[in-house]
Amino acid sequence: MKQSRRDFFKIAGIIGAGLAGVKPEKANAAPKNVISDDRMGVLVDTTLCVGCRRCEYACKEAHGIEAGSLDDYDDRSVFKKMRRPDAGALTVVNEFENDEASGLPINVKVQCMHCDHPACVSACIVGALSKQENGAVIWNGDKCIGCRYCVVACPFQIPAFEYHKAIEPDIVKCDFCYERTSKGGIPACVEACPMEALTYGKRFDLIKLAHNRINADPDNYIDHVYGEHEVGGTSWMYLASKDFSELALPEHGSEPMPGASESLQHGIFKYFIPPASLYALLGGIMWLGKKKEKSELGE
Ligand code: SF4
Ligand code: SF4
Ligand code: SF4
Numbered sequence: 001m002k003q004s005r006r007d008f009f010k011i012a013g014i015i016g017a018g019l020a021g022v023k024p025e026k027a028n029a030a031p032k033n034v035i036s037d038d039r040m041g042v043l044v045d046t047t048l049c050v051g052c053r054r055c056e057y058a059c060k061e062a063h064g065i066e067a068g069s070l071d072d073y074d075d076r077s078v079f080k081k082m083r084r085p086d087a088g089a090l091t092v093v094n095e096f097e098n099d100e101a102s103g104l105p106i107n108v109k110v111q112c113m114h115c116d117h118p119a120c121v122s123a124c125i126v127g128a129l130s131k132q133e134n135g136a137v138i139w140n141g142d143k144c145i146g147c148r149y150c151v152v153a154c155p156f157q158i159p160a161f162e163y164h165k166a167i168e169p170d171i172v173k174c175d176f177c178y179e180r181t182s183k184g185g186i187p188a189c190v191e192a193c194p195m196e197a198l199t200y201g202k203r204f205d206l207i208k209l210a211h212n213r214i215n216a217d218p219d220n221y222i223d224h225v226y227g228e229h230e231v232g233g234t235s236w237m238y239l240a241s242k243d244f245s246e247l248a249l250p251e252h253g254s255e256p257m258p259g260a261s262e263s264l265q266h267g268i269f270k271y272f273i274p275p276a277s278l279y280a281l282l283g284g285i286m287w288l289g290k291k292k293e294k295s296e297l298g299e
Helices: 005-020 052-063 070-074 076-080 119-123 149-155 188-192 202-217 261-272 275-297
Strands: 040-045 094-098 106-110 129-130 137-139 198-202 236-239
Touching: 052 070, 052 094, 052 137, 052 188, 076 094, 119 129, 119 149, 188 198, 198 202, 202 236
Parallel strands: 040 236
Antiparallel strands: 040 198, 094 106, 129 137
């Protein structure tokens, strides 16, 4: 069934009218961003990582993603090109040249950083992303309208959109193994790492551990814990023997990154458009988009 423009404005109008009496902060489904002193994190020590990619395999297994055979992960030809997490892999390991004496390559695991002030959370206009008490930034498919603001806003280019899925594509990213970590378990990747290159613990303890390692072996590490301050702090942090900018970890200051939609929202406030109407309009557009995709496929 085709949607006419009239249908669209009718639906948007109904939604808008429904929200007209609602205070803006309620209509916004304000993003949840809990910053607990006890929040957890992971310290990635790239000087210990050997690029075995057991973490990639374990992550897929834990999330019901086709993982293939464990033997496939011994194939080091994957390191010929830089990879990014995507809908088929919530974490990937890349390899970089090491110009230091050891000559061994440097491997760097990449996944969501679980920022303390997540740009993806502030960008989401319907509160589909949230920072949980244990440090995890998670996505709620029931709230998501598919606008992809989070994809654009993330300073680490992490959230992926399932473009290959015609019906109800998801936003996909590392969820800090929330099913496990919210019940006191540890992330699957951390559990699988044979080199103990990944340490799970309270973020504040990990920062102490990271500085202790640097102080104990200053020739092996640069004096920088990546993620301690970047974009206001992240739950995942890194140690390395060379500058992080040479390991494809972007140079960011300590200020949190504003979400893309924050500027949009501020602009709209400036011109006195009530946020409730804006959310109703955007929600209507996204809802119709999803409905149109379904009807074209005869659903
Ligand atoms: S790395 Fe990106 S997706 Fe992950 S919490 Fe930060 S802003 Fe959100
Ligand atoms: S924390 Fe969980 S979801 Fe994130 S990379 Fe590790 S295994 Fe994957
Ligand atoms: S499992 Fe550990 S050692 Fe192996 S690639 Fe992942 S982080 Fe590196």
